[in-house]
Amino acid sequence: MAPVPPGIRFLASFNREQWYRAFTFVLTFLLYTSFHLSRKPISIVKSELHKNCTLVKELATESGKSGHQHILVEVDCSWKPFDKDNYKQLLGAMDLSFLFVYAVGMYLSGIIGERLPIRLFLTMGMLTSGLFTCLFGLGYVCNVHSLSFYIFVQIANGLVQTTGWPSVVTCIGNWFGKGRRGLIMGLWNSHTSVGNILGSLIAGYYVSSNWGLSFIVPGIIIAVMGIICFLFLIEHPNDLKSDGTHNTATNNQKLHKSWTSVNGHKELQLQYKLGAKKQSCDTELLLGQESSVCVPVQQVIVVKSEAEPSAISFRGALCIPGVVEFSFCLLFAKLVSYTFLFWLPLYITKAAHLDSKKAGDLSTLFDVGGIVGGILAGVISDKLGKRATTCAIMLLLAAPTLYGFSMISQFGQGPTIAMLLVCGGLVNGPYALITTAVSADLGTHKSLKGNARALSTVTAIIDGTGSVGAAIGPLLAGLLSAQSWDQVFYMLMAADFLALVLLLRLVLKELTSNKSRPGVAVELKEH
Numbered sequence: 001m002a003p004v005p006p007g008i009r010f011l012a013s014f015n016r017e018q019w020y021r022a023f024t025f026v027l028t029f030l031l032y033t034s035f036h037l038s039r040k041p042i043s044i045v046k047s048e049l050h051k052n053c054t055l056v057k058e059l060a061t062e063s064g065k066s067g068h069q070h071i072l073v074e075v076d077c078s079w080k081p082f083d084k085d086n087y088k089q090l091l092g093a094m095d096l097s098f099l100f101v102y103a104v105g106m107y108l109s110g111i112i113g114e115r116l117p118i119r120l121f122l123t124m125g126m127l128t129s130g131l132f133t134c135l136f137g138l139g140y141v142c143n144v145h146s147l148s149f150y151i152f153v154q155i156a157n158g159l160v161q162t163t164g165w166p167s168v169v170t171c172i173g174n175w176f177g178k179g180r181r182g183l184i185m186g187l188w189n190s191h192t193s194v195g196n197i198l199g200s201l202i203a204g205y206y207v208s209s210n211w212g213l214s215f216i217v218p219g220i221i222i223a224v225m226g227i228i229c230f231l232f233l234i235e236h237p238n239d240l241k242s243d244g245t246h247n248t249a250t251n252n253q254k255l256h257k258s259w260t261s262v263n264g265h266k267e268l269q270l271q272y273k274l275g276a277k278k279q280s281c282d283t284e285l286l287l288g289q290e291s292s293v294c295v296p297v298q299q300v301i302v303v304k305s306e307a308e309p310s311a312i313s314f315r316g317a318l319c320i321p322g323v324v325e326f327s328f329c330l331l332f333a334k335l336v337s338y339t340f341l342f343w344l345p346l347y348i349t350k351a352a353h354l355d356s357k358k359a360g361d362l363s364t365l366f367d368v369g370g371i372v373g374g375i376l377a378g379v380i381s382d383k384l385g386k387r388a389t390t391c392a393i394m395l396l397l398a399a400p401t402l403y404g405f406s407m408i409s410q411f412g413q414g415p416t417i418a419m420l421l422v423c424g425g426l427v428n429g430p431y432a433l434i435t436t437a438v439s440a441d442l443g444t445h446k447s448l449k450g451n452a453r454a455l456s457t458v459t460a461i462i463d464g465t466g467s468v469g470a471a472i473g474p475l476l477a478g479l480l481s482a483q484s485w486d487q488v489f490y491m492l493m494a495a496d497f498l499a500l501v502l503l504l505r506l507v508l509k510e511l512t513s514n515k516s517r518p519g520v521a522v523e524l525k526e527h
Helices: 006-012 016-039 041-049 087-115 118-141 147-175 181-188 191-206 213-232 237-244 276-286 314-318 323-352 356-384 387-408 413-443 454-480 485-502 504-512
Strands: 052-060 068-076 253-260 266-274 298-302
Touching: 016 041, 016 118, 016 147, 016 181, 016 191, 016 213, 016 237, 041 087, 041 191, 041 213, 041 323, 041 356, 087 118, 087 147, 087 454, 118 147, 118 213, 147 413, 147 454, 181 356, 181 413, 191 213, 191 356, 191 413, 314 323, 314 454, 323 356, 323 387, 323 413, 323 454, 323 485, 323 504, 356 387, 356 413, 387 413, 387 485, 387 504, 413 454, 454 485, 485 504
Parallel strands: none
Antiparallel strands: 052 068, 253 266, 266 298
């Protein structure tokens, strides 16, 4: 008999639950990749909405007998209403309409997400997000030039996209414990950068010929992923166990008797399994043969005291140690990240004098660096057991790196590529760590006493507060870039500094703590 191939032996070494865990990891990764894939096109298309086209106009000589004379003519071929000098403010307002509604809606989405099935909640969000993303692209197809139309689509899309983050973080938090959460979450959170990269490449492919397809194609992708979510997403490992409890022996009759507590949760359940002998015993009793000794063949008593915890209140989530500090830190960290997300391609177009497609392709290097930075932040925080300290170190290094990027980006593509990778890692590292491992740590904090339903609300509070910064950053970039791009980079450096200051109290607690363990910032003694 031939030996089993080593690859098959490796696959067989994983049990059923491990396979489901890996499947959930990959599926949620792809689901949120599609969210960011649908957000990225607007940053690529911005340079196409406002541009000047140079045409070659041929003029005949006086008699028409000689050759032609060529004249270069600057023709405005921008897309109305972004053809005026205030186009940066209009583009900034369009970003703000998406991000402000996203920030406000995130708080509501976390609360609603705790009370609805995650799979259905996420599916509806992805389908409607696909609809509104496609609708933005149809503005090109239908020749729409109304600013109110594009702002309405951005507002609607920002609202429905809030269903994504609390849902996927809750799902992944249910499947993975705290052991190596930083590494796992760091790898998993690379979906943000992967989505940005794919969104840039797809949008860049169509931007010069038909920018409407830069939105329609990503919109179709996220809608299709919504259908896949509905068909395959497993919210919690217990869903598999509860599904298997229905496959019991059919030859035995069961008598269930349960008591319900005051709050409506099941606390005690008695179960009798009655076989053939019990059936005959019942028959004898019915015939009046009282002398018969009748004892149930099997009697199994199962006691359950697992009253399902109620959803945590908004105020209760804020009282969890570390939630407020990390939330406001993320506000400034996400301000920097989303300013790059929405304005980097346009900055590269102006600074390096590249066309829209090349600038979009080059901007993906920032997200490549973000993947590496997110993974490193997770590994380091697992090793040190200090989440806040890891974030603080990366924020400290990010500020001078941003200044270096603003200087070096004017000296050609080589230095620009190197600085994009470094900036991406340092900017996205803290952002990735806070939105994933830190959020999961806080959402399963010991003060909650096992109430895992709080994870969605805690995640929404942290990311919702961060999204306020994500809304402010691109808006300020649009206003400040009208003066000079240097002003934009000064604003970004100031934001990184403020994010660092907000973490100092937690950093001091971590450094003075006697124990080093994952999530130490959230395990310290309570306020």
